[in-house]
Amino acid sequence: MTNNRDSCLNCENNNCFIKRYSPISIIDDVNKNKMVSRFPRKQHIFHEGNENPGIFFVKSGVVKVYKNGAFNKDQIIRFSLNGEILGHRGLQKSTIFSVSAQTLTESEVCFFTREYFFYLLEKVPQLTINLMLFYAEELNQEESKLRDMAIFNVREKVAKALLTLVERFGLKTNKEIKYIEKLSRQDIAELVGLTSNQVTKVLADFKSENLIEIEGKKIRLAKKPEMENIIAI
Amino acid sequence: MTNNRDSCLNCENNNCFIKRYSPISIIDDVNKNKMVSRFPRKQHIFHEGNENPGIFFVKSGVVKVYKNGAFNKDQIIRFSLNGEILGHRGLQKSTIFSVSAQTLTESEVCFFTREYFFYLLEKVPQLTINLMLFYAEELNQEESKLRDMAIFNVREKVAKALLTLVERFGLKTNKEIKYIEKLSRQDIAELVGLTSNQVTKVLADFKSENLIEIEGKKIRLAKKPEMENIIAI
DNA sequence: GTTAAAGTGTGATATTAATCATATTTTCGC
């Protein structure tokens, strides 16, 4: 059944780790062990603290990954999209989710059980090595982020949040940050450890300095180089 | 030559990833490709930005791993000791060190070239999988740290730094934090993104509240539960 | 469409944190 319309072979997500690093010969088997689910907007895919049954891949849509913090101050870890691995942080010895994942848009998600995925890792060393390298890269990024959060003030943090979103989602031709209308001020705040109040104020500053244009939730980044200067070190 | 006194087989570091997950049959080969170096106190093992020739393991001693930040504000990433892997963040696609490593005490370090280590990874899937799991665990810890730094105030950050050191190094029977006399106020500050000045002040507060006892650089954590309450969520 | 609820914008005020100055102590080389 490798030629049905849901087969990995027909999947447009060439970003998918499994597809990129596994031999064609095993894809049929992968496909048989795959479970695809569809989630509407604002739904949880999994919750921090719950039992982790396996690993997910984002087939389509945008997913917010975050960690619960004290005093209702959550921390957004990343946004996942376009075939990216999801819940890979759950691939540790503990089988408890250390993060939560919630859809920002309607999304399709592929799922594999822990058992099957570990079987695959044993079988395909290149998959394992590349997954390891991916982790190393993520670890470096997290550390840069940590350093930034330790050093930046409120204004710089908001600039950082906007530039992070541009890097992740990209700009439309009119310079509007893609998907930003799906995010609340609270979401932007939780990317960089601020309150929604602080974000609103700095955004108002940026607007009055003509660095950005605001239209409801939409934000157009008129002057990206100037914004980058704010956090230049 | 597997029975010389420097052989991995005789090494007391059972924490060592290679030794733990590789078959005995390969250890002889590992040993031939190993280079052991000794570093005096306060020496650099490698520098951020330099070419990364391979991977290290801490055979003995305590090593500080840190990242350069703006305005002389470095960020301490971790302390490595007792057979732990070092420079694993360099095992990414880029061959440039993203961190620096400096000894806090006299230390012995084992080194393998990139080429040999990747050869080993291809050959020993269990080593690769367990290294990947180790990364996943580190990534989770980094994310918790990131969240904490985003949420904690100065007082809470100092409490967090002390508890991190206790977790890492342990307490002596007199409740003194091990190795803390090797760290400056600046080091403690760089663990949690503060200045040495701020650390000094909060430590004075903790002392006057009888949470800790200070004697030069030595700190005894008299009331660990109370300290933990400061950062309880 | 109407209404309630949630989210956003903005100012005032209280609190916290950063910076500087300087005294004191500790460390290190000779």
Place this chain on the structure above:
DNA sequence: GCGAAAATATGATTAATATCACACTTTAAC
């Protein structure tokens, strides 16, 4: 053991941030 240099402790001052209040706007439910 002595002197210089570095690190640490502490107070005063200035700057930045957090918090609250409340008006306004948008969103969602009925």
